Amino acid sequence: MGKVGKIARRAFLIGSAAVAGGVAFGVWRVKTPWPNPLEQGLAEGAATFNPWVLIDAEKVTLITPHADKGQGVAHVQAALIAEEMDIEFGQFEISFGQPDKAYWNRALAAEGAPFLATDEGFTAQTARGAIGGLIKLIGLQITGGSSAVPDSYVKLREAGAMARETVKKAASEKTGLPVAELKTAQGAVHLPDGSTLSYTELAGIAAEIAPVTDVRLRDRSDWRLLGKPMQRLDIVAKSTGTQRYGIDIDLPGMVHAAVRVNPRQGGALNRYDASAAEGMRGVQKIIEVTGGVAAVADNTWRAFQAVEAIDCDWGPAPYPAEQEAHWAAVAASFTEERLDSTWRDEGDAGVATADGTVEAEYRAPYLAHAPLEPLNATVRVTETAVEVWAGQQIPRQLQVLVAAITGHDADQVIFHNQFMGGSFGHRLEFEHVKLAAEIANQMRGVAVKLTYSREEDFAHDFPRQIGMARARGAVTGGKVEAIDLQVAMPSVTASQMGRAGLPGGGADSQIAAGVWNNPYALPHFRMRAYRVPELAPVSSWRSVGASAGGFFFDCFLDELIHVAGADPMAERIRLMAHDPSRKVLEAVAEMSGWDGPRPAAGKGRGVAFVESFGVPCAEVVEVSVVDGAIRIDKVWVAADVGVVLDPVNFENLVQGGVVFGLAHAMNCEITYADGMAEQSNYDSYEGMRIGQCPEIFVRGLENGAKIRGIGEPPVPPAAPALANAIFAATGKRLREMPFSKFVDFA
Amino acid sequence: MQILVDGVAHEVDVEDDMPLLWVLRDELSIQGVKYGCGIAQCGACTVHIDGEAVKSCQVAAADVWGEVTTIEGLGQPDALHAVQEAWIAHQVAQCGYCQSGQIMLAAALLAETPDPTEAEIDEAMGANLCRCGTYPRIRAAVKTAAVKLKEAS
Ligand code: FES
Ligand code: FES
Numbered sequence: 062m063g064k065v066g067k068i069a070r071r072a073f074l075i076g077s078a079a080v081a082g083g084v085a086f087g088v089w090r091v092k093t094p095w096p097n098p099l100e101q102g103l104a105e106g107a108a109t110f111n112p113w114v115l116i117d118a119e120k121v122t123l124i125t126p127h128a129d130k131g132q133g134v135a136h137v138q139a140a141l142i143a144e145e146m147d148i149e150f151g152q153f154e155i156s157f158g159q160p161d162k163a164y165w166n167r168a169l170a171a172e173g174a175p176f177l178a179t180d181e182g183f184t185a186q187t188a189r190g191a192i193g194g195l196i197k198l199i200g201l202q203i204t205g206g207s208s209a210v211p212d213s214y215v216k217l218r219e220a221g222a223m224a225r226e227t228v229k230k231a232a233s234e235k236t237g238l239p240v241a242e243l244k245t246a247q248g249a250v251h252l253p254d255g256s257t258l259s260y261t262e263l264a265g266i267a268a269e270i271a272p273v274t275d276v277r278l279r280d281r282s283d284w285r286l287l288g289k290p291m292q293r294l295d296i297v298a299k300s301t302g303t304q305r306y307g308i309d310i311d312l313p314g315m316v317h318a319a320v321r322v323n324p325r326q327g328g329a330l331n332r333y334d335a336s337a338a339e340g341m342r343g344v345q346k347i348i349e350v351t352g353g354v355a356a357v358a359d360n361t362w363r364a365f366q367a368v369e370a371i372d373c374d375w376g377p378a379p380y381p382a383e384q385e386a387h388w389a390a391v392a393a394s395f396t397e398e399r400l401d402s403t404w405r406d407e408g409d410a411g412v413a414t415a416d417g418t419v420e421a422e423y424r425a426p427y428l429a430h431a432p433l434e435p436l437n438a439t440v441r442v443t444e445t446a447v448e449v450w451a452g453q454q455i456p457r458q459l460q461v462l463v464a465a466i467t468g469h470d471a472d473q474v475i476f477h478n479q480f481m482g483g484s485f486g487h488r489l490e491f492e493h494v495k496l497a498a499e500i501a502n503q504m505r506g507v508a509v510k511l512t513y514s515r516e517e518d519f520a521h522d523f524p525r526q527i528g529m530a531r532a533r534g535a536v537t538g539g540k541v542e543a544i545d546l547q548v549a550m551p552s553v554t555a556s557q558m559g560r561a562g563l564p565g566g567g568a569d570s571q572i573a574a575g576v577w578n579n580p581y582a583l584p585h586f587r588m589r590a591y592r593v594p595e596l597a598p599v600s601s602w603r604s605v606g607a608s609a610g611g612f613f614f615d616c617f618l619d620e621l622i623h624v625a626g627a628d629p630m631a632e633r634i635r636l637m638a639h640d641p642s643r644k645v646l647e648a649v650a651e652m653s654g655w656d657g658p659r660p661a662a663g664k665g666r667g668v669a670f671v672e673s674f675g676v677p678c679a680e681v682v683e684v685s686v687v688d689g690a691i692r693i694d695k696v697w698v699a700a701d702v703g704v705v706l707d708p709v710n711f712e713n714l715v716q717g718g719v720v721f722g723l724a725h726a727m728n729c730e731i732t733y734a735d736g737m738a739e740q741s742n743y744d745s746y747e748g749m750r751i752g753q754c755p756e757i758f759v760r761g762l763e764n765g766a767k768i769r770g771i772g773e774p775p776v777p778p779a780a781p782a783l784a785n786a787i788f789a790a791t792g793k794r795l796r797e798m799p800f801s802k803f804v805d806f807a
Numbered sequence: 808m809q810i811l812v813d814g815v816a817h818e819v820d821v822e823d824d825m826p827l828l829w830v831l832r833d834e835l836s837i838q839g840v841k842y843g844c845g846i847a848q849c850g851a852c853t854v855h856i857d858g859e860a861v862k863s864c865q866v867a868a869a870d871v872w873g874e875v876t877t878i879e880g881l882g883q884p885d886a887l888h889a890v891q892e893a894w895i896a897h898q899v900a901q902c903g904y905c906q907s908g909q910i911m912l913a914a915a916l917l918a919e920t921p922d923p924t925e926a927e928i929d930e931a932m933g934a935n936l937c938r939c940g941t942y943p944r945i946r947a948a949v950k951t952a953a954v955k956l957k958e959a960s
Contacts, residue, residue, distance in 0.1 A: 131901035131939050132901065292898070293898055293900075295903065296895050296898055296900060298884070298903075299903030300899070300910065301839070301878065301882060301884050302877065302907040302910075303839065303879070305838065306904065308842065309838040342822065360821075360833040361833050362828075362829035362833070431938060432902065432904075432938055433851055433904040433905050433937070433939075434843070434904045435842065480902075481902060482902045482903070482904030484902075512842075514845065515845055515846070710898070716940060716942075716943050716944070717901055719940070721940050724940070742844055742848060743843075743844050743846075743848035743849055743936060744848050747848075748936065749940070749942070750933045751935075751942040751946065752932075754940075754946075
């Protein structure tokens with residue numbers, strides 16, 4: 062098929078318009094697209110039109126490179142392509158593909174710029190373009206920041222449309238009929254005489270012709286799949302126990318490994334004695350790894366038992382041993398030297414600091430991610446290649462880090478991404494994959510599956526950063542007048558990017574997230590962010606900075622509203638300066654009957670609004686006091702994502718996000734003692750069980766200018782809405798999570 | 808020792824105290840059964856022994872007292888159990904990792920209490936955790952499954 066000669070011609074990426082925006086730096090390289098990885102190793106007679114569609118004589122494969130942690134993004138990516146490609150579920154397979162620069166994340170790139178998501182002005186857009194160019198330069202393929210849908214929305218539909226038009230052109234060449242007389246449906250080209258040619262039949266011809274790149278996307282009103290309830294591709298497998306995850310990898314001759322790494326994260330292994338473990342049944346090898354030991358056995362449980370039997374002497378933690386010292390470090394960081402950035406400074410902040418004003422201090426603890434599937438990775442190292450099976454969200458960086466351990470080139474690392482049993486940010490990290498690579502590198506030729514025990518997973522969770530806020534505010538004439546809010550946190554971005562070997566730098570917007578980006582028009586508002594010196598290593602936790610910042614800002618606003626004697630809903634709506642945001646507040650007001658009868662005695666209702674990842678989200682929580690304990694009865698949520706691609710999955714993710722936010726606010730924290738996390742399993746980090754789960758009513762709005770992801774935005778408003786509801790019911794202000802320190806939950 | 812799993816007898820040579828969970832997963836490659844905590848907190852490992860829901864991480868291999876049924880024995884993609892059908896109809900799963908255990912627990916609940924109240928559903932299903940927060944859909948699916956099972960009986 063003359064494949065080699067055609068590579069240059071097909072080496073394009075769709076949607077290069079995304080880099081428009083007047084980027085001065087590196088324009089030429091930015092505009093040079095990464096080659097289509099599917100061109101390599103393309104079989105005779107197979108056609109690929111772009112990095113997302115592959116057709117051969119047997120089947121159509123759609124590549125869905127965004128990692129699926131349970132958010133259903135494999136399904137959504139496939140649906141975006143299938144919509145334009147006129148192919149039905151069941152007529153194609155999906156593959157996560159190989160990591161490649163071509164799958165760089167445009168949406169996350171755009172949002173790396175420090176401008177309000179609600180700001181569509183020229184400067185903001187230009188900066189987004191510049192940062193986007195940078196991420197494109199390094200080809201950063203990442204799933205995170207609720208960016209999978211925004212990243213995919215246009216380019217995957219274009220990919221589908223290009224595939225469709227190219228196959229039509231192939232059919233035209235085969236039949237001599239003009240393209241205009243051809244139609245597509247159900248994975249086939251339909252000829253005027255009613256006969257059909259399937260896409261797979263046309264693959265051979267399509268591979269020979271230049272792809273059609275000039276396509277127009279269909280109007281929303283013509284969508285067959287998108288915007289309507291869809292049955293998720295993975296739903297049958299996930300309801301029958303047949304979905305396989307990384308932890309289920311089973312390869313010929315595979316051995317099972319367990320690790321124990323210094324629970325004082327980053328601390329050294331001084332010495333160890335493995336004599337008790339060595340003779341245990343099924344144990345094949347004890348291996349020293351970075352900061353700890355590994356046991357390799359013929360069964361996961363035997364490996365767990367063996368590694369527990371190793372007597373280890375651990376060095377001290379490279380951060381304060383006791384939790385109190387962590388808090389002291391945060392409290393000591395509200396100083397000029399530690400000022401990371403003044404994010405907002407409008408009006409006269411002095412108004413908020415005059416006498417007779419309201420003052421409060423807030424705290425948010427360390428939190429573990431603790432997805433239900435413990436961390437695991439399977440690695441096989443040979444002289445010429447390294448194969449890795451794991452669920453991971455930054456696959457190209459994984460290749461680089463693994464290659465550095467085994468001494469291969471990064472492109473010799475073949476990565477098989479896996480469906481994940483949850484992540485919440487946990488699988489943005491690499492340590493477990495690196496440890497598996499260390500073990501496998503010492504057992505070349507053998508596949509090694511490393512499974513963390515739940516206890517090891519907790520001990521080595523890089524938690525959500527702790528943070529504190531100091532706030533002052535003023536009210537006049539029944540209205541909120543001024544807020545001066547300061548947040549101090551360690552930089553999660555610096556901690557995480559440092560481990561990943563990726564560039565960070567600059568002020569960390571995550572210290573300010575959930576506060577600085579609020580779209581209220583307060584007469585006087587100042588927001589200052591302070592960077593706490595690095596403490597325990599920390600990592601992105603579902604909704605990142607906004608999970609704490611949203612709590613700080615919204616609860617303090619609620620305090621001021623009560624001091625002003627205003628209605629919590631009406632005052633938020635009055636202050637709101639962004640139209641789609643006002644509409645989500647109005648929506649939850651209407652859904653919850655806010656303006657109807659007041660809740661009965663012993664009940665309370667709280668509202669909160671937080672914008673994160675460009676999504677305005679408002680929640681109303683209703684609680685009752687039952688025998689002195691708080692019961693969460695109902696939650697109403699409205700969020701604006703611009704376009705709701707699948708209303709069922711949208712509702713599920715919103716409900717899950719609310720549960721996640723409430724659960725951790727209720728009773729979860731990680732604390733350090735003797736340098737180690739004190740919580741080691743779900744008995745000391747329980748979260749929410751079904752009996753505590755409220756009824757959750759969800760509405761998706763579509764007034765926003767851009768399409769957004771919904772994975773994270775429902776999390777930040779949940780904690781403040783709960784705290785505000787508890788105040789309404791009991792008169793007790795909760796300024797520190799978890800709330801179980803101060804109230805009981807039924 | 809012999810154990811009977813999903814209608815098939817297996818001879819396994821393991822320590823008496825190896826948890827059933829690991830016998831199933833690593834010795835018999837029945838991987839629909841999941842490991843989540845190992846300490847009876849999460850229920851991802853739930854299977855039936857003689858129809859009773861048990862946490863397989865808490866049952867020693869030597870103590871298995873009857874026939875084991877796993878999610879794979881309850882139903883298959885082309886021969887679904889009513890509870891699985893309800894789970895699909897309500898699109899309960901997000902990551903899905905907890906759902907084998909949730910479905911096994913629900914099936915055992917409905918076998919014993921065909922018409923559970925909301926409180927009985929919460930009480931029984933409270934044994935298992937879902938970190939993705941699919942609880943509203945679990946509740947709805949249990950109710951749908953109850954109706955389906957009654958219609959079928
Ligand atoms: S693994 Fe058995 S209850 Fe969690
Ligand atoms: S669906 Fe992910 S833990 Fe339940």
